[in-house]
Amino acid sequence: MNPILSFAALAGLCLCAALARADAPPRADVRPQTFSAHGDTRVDPYAWLRDDSRSRPEVLAHLQAENRYAETLLADQQPLRDTLLAEMQARSTGGEASLPYAENGWEYRERYPEGAQQPVYERRPLAGGAWRTVLDAAERAKGKRYYRLGGWQLSPDGRYLAVAEDVRGDGAQQLALRDLASGEWLPLADRKAGTEMVWSADGRALWYVGVDPDTYRSSRVYRHALDGQDDALVYEEKDEAYTVSLSSSASRRYALIAVAGSDSSEAWLLDARDPAAPAKLFAARRPGREYYLDHYRGAFYLRANPDPAGFGLYRSAAPGAEWRALIAPGADAEVESFLLLKRHLIVKERRDGLSRVRAIAWRGGASRTLALPDPAYRVWFDRNPDPDSGRLRYRYSSLSTPTSTWEWNLANGKTRALWQPRLAGYRAADYRSERLWMRARDGERVPVSLVYRRGLLAKGGNPLLLYGYGAYGMAMDAAFSAPRISLLDRGFVFAIAHVRGGGERGRRWHEAGRLANKQNSFNDFVDAARELARLGYARPDQLYAMGGSAGGLLVGAALNQAPGLFRGAVAQVPFVDALSSMQDASLPLTVGEYGEWGDPADADAYRRLRGYSPVDNVGAGPYPHLLVTAGLNDRQVPYWEPAKWVARLRERQWPGQQLALITEMDAGHRGQAGRVSRLAANAREYAFLLTLSGWREP
Incomplete structure (x- = not known):
């Protein structure tokens, strides 16, 4: 069967048959509450759906009713979902291990046993021998309704293992410590924590990030001593607009505390050789200046933006000393990240919407650029624990190239693949990825990455799924997804609109899509969809949208x-009640995000948010078919935001419209934790889209 010919002809028949058997959609009670600010009055009929305790029976009953309705509504898609899930699982051969890396006399790897939800982490001596289990995540997950390993760190001597585990789905970590010599799990303070941990040089102390129990803001750093003393508070950030993170310097000389707000930051130094010493400030924060610090071979290196042009790379001899520019930001490029090696400085720069990797010799300054094959891609540094090796390990991925690990010989410039995944039945040559430039309505050039299966692109005849994010200066680079193959093999084109507000084109791209410029993000997304259809990558009536969180x-x-532009959409844990959330400083993240969205206490910021917040601007419709997901334990985008949005949309639900809200009752912002469960969620979303397009399995 020609997959393109079947789409439109069958779409209406499939949907009508499904809806004829569906129960009546749940209707949330209307209990109007009035909110006034700056001379404006809003009425929220569904504010009662907010329950910070996540335990009120009437709220849980409504969410469960929505889940039952979604199950009935989507029941006819179950055979397709099963087929897709089986495909996704079959692509992975199972039991495959990651590429090992060497550190402190050991080799480490991650391995997923056949059909397992959780990985096993193993090690063996560099001299050889059998692999031994360091951490069995499946064993740790036993008896828990939710489990996700947030991070782990081994002490320098390899004896102690510190782990951060999310056991509620709310993103806050529970810390645990294991003596690998005896196998005994040792007590740690019972407090919410972040994922970052750093050991002292002697392995007798562990620094970790503490999370506020109410707002979930990362705001403190503690030191845990193995001698049994109470954990000591070594840093506390009291300004709610800032969050704290922790890392180890390349020299291992310092644990680095980064304190970051929306447009300024500062760093504090903890002496890894003297864990009891107080934290030392490197350079005080100031508005508009951000810097991110590392230390190697007696000097400090900073990715910073003291110049309004953007981020460059600087060197400083000591805290308080002058910053000397190594790489100044340019009009068309800025430093994204860097790595310090013995003979080379490795720099990842943003240029024209893509990352470029350069190796610069410390002696002589000779520069070499890493050649990358695809028109759009994602590249990032892998673990490089040995700065003296003369080789760089990096990860590479594109929309058609599976994520793989490569090694770059910095002496001769040659690269070689160290590890590539085994994907049964997949041939990269069967797929084509492209990178286009679209003109937005104000004339700005917006990059778009796309991929499709060769032989299935029929000009003006394909369904197209457009993905976007566009916030916080985060770059949504074009990376591979194994589950997505199932969509491409059935005739879909997949595209990413790299809209303003993201970081794809550097700092200015972020500035052009936040605060007073936020409307640019929405315009770019809509304009990209229309242009893709005009160019023949999609049927105009077969456009679909997808985004998660700020996306x-x-x-x-x-x-x-843009009513009528999209036939369907998938909104994953969507931030759709933006005005109400930004008016509530008691919510996690709100104060820290004033720099992204604005503080509604300001009249101009209020009016902007009022003008685009999706819940407050639901129109007469008709709206497209929608699959919306939420997590009951989500602290980043609380479940009531998508629940209130769907309740408003239900008021305008038209006969034949598929409108489903699925709330994961044991999960949070990141959805299901297990590997197979995540694939099942992919299968559900793709079955929804394929059914809307009229697809039927041959």
Whole structure:
């Protein structure tokens, strides 16, 4: 069967048959609450759906009713979901291990046993021998309704293992410590924590990030001593606009505390050789300046933006000393990250919407650029624990190239693949990825990455899924997804609109899509969809949208502002009640995000948020078919935001419309934790989209 010919002809028949058997959609009680600010009055009929305790029976009953309705509504898609899930699982051969890396006399790797939800972490001596289990995540997950390993760190002598585990789905970590010599698990303070941990040089102390129990803001750093003393508070950030993170310097001389707000930051130094010493400030924060620190061979290196042009790379001899520019930011490029090796400085720069990796010799300054094969891609540094090796390990991925690990010989410039995944039945040559430039309505050039299966692109005849994010200066680079193959093999084109607000084109790209410029993000997304259809990559009536979190806001605003453009959309934990959330300083993240969205206490910021917040701008419709997901324990985008949005949309639900809200009752912002469960969620979303397109399995 020609997959393109079947789409439109069968779409209406499939949907009508499904809806004829579906129960009546749940209707949330209307209990109006009035909110006034700056001379404006809003009525929220569904504010009662907010329950900070996540235990009120009437709220849980409504969410469960929505889940039952979604199950009935989507029941006809179950055979397709099963087929997709089986495909996704079959691509992975199972039991495959990651590429080992060497550190402190040991080799380490991650391995997923056949059909396992959770990985096993193993090690063996560099001299050889059998692999031994360091951590069995499946064993740790036993008896828990939710489990996700957030991070782990081994002491320098390899004896002690510190782990951070999310056992509630709310993102806050529970810490545990294991003596690998005896196998005994040792007590740690019972407090919410972050994922970052750093050991002292002697392995007798562990620094970790503490999370506020109410707002979930990373705000403190503690030191845990193995001698049994109470954990000591070594740093506390009291300004709610800032969060704290922790890392180890390349020299292992310092644990680095990074304190970051929306447009300024500072760093504090903890002496790894003297864990009891107080934290020392490197350079005080100041508005508009960010810097991110590392230390190697007696000097400090900073990715910083003292110049309004963007981020460059600087060197400083000591805290308080002058910063000397090594790489100044340019009009068309800025430093994204860097790595310090014995003979080379490795720099990842943003140029024209893509990352470029350069190796610069410390002696003589000769520079070499890493050649990368695809028109759009994602590249990042892998673990490089030995700065003296003369080789760089990096990870590479594109929309058509599976994520793999490579080695770059810095002496001769040659690269070689160290590890590539085994994907049964997949041939990269069967797929084509492209990178386009679209003109937004104000004339700005917006990059778009896309991929499709060769032989299935029929000009003007394909369904197309457009993905976007566009916030916080985060770059959504074009990376591979094994589950996505199932969509491409059935005739879909997949595209990413790299809209303003993200970091794809550097700092200015972020500035052009936040605060007073936020409307640019929505315009870019809508304009990209229309241009892709005009160029023949999609049938105009077969456009679909997808976004998660802040990307869900992007999708929600696009649906309000361009009614009729999209046939369907998937909104994953969408940030759609933006105005209400930004008015509530008691919510996690709110104060720290004033720099991204604005503080509604300011009249101009209020009006902007009021103008695009999806919940507050639901129009007369009709709206497209929608699959919306939420997590009951989500602290980043609370479940009531998507629940209130769907309740508003239900008021306008038209006969034949598929509108489903699925709330994961044991999960949070990142959804299901297990590997197979995540694939099942992919299968559900793709079955929804394929059914809307009219697809039927041959």
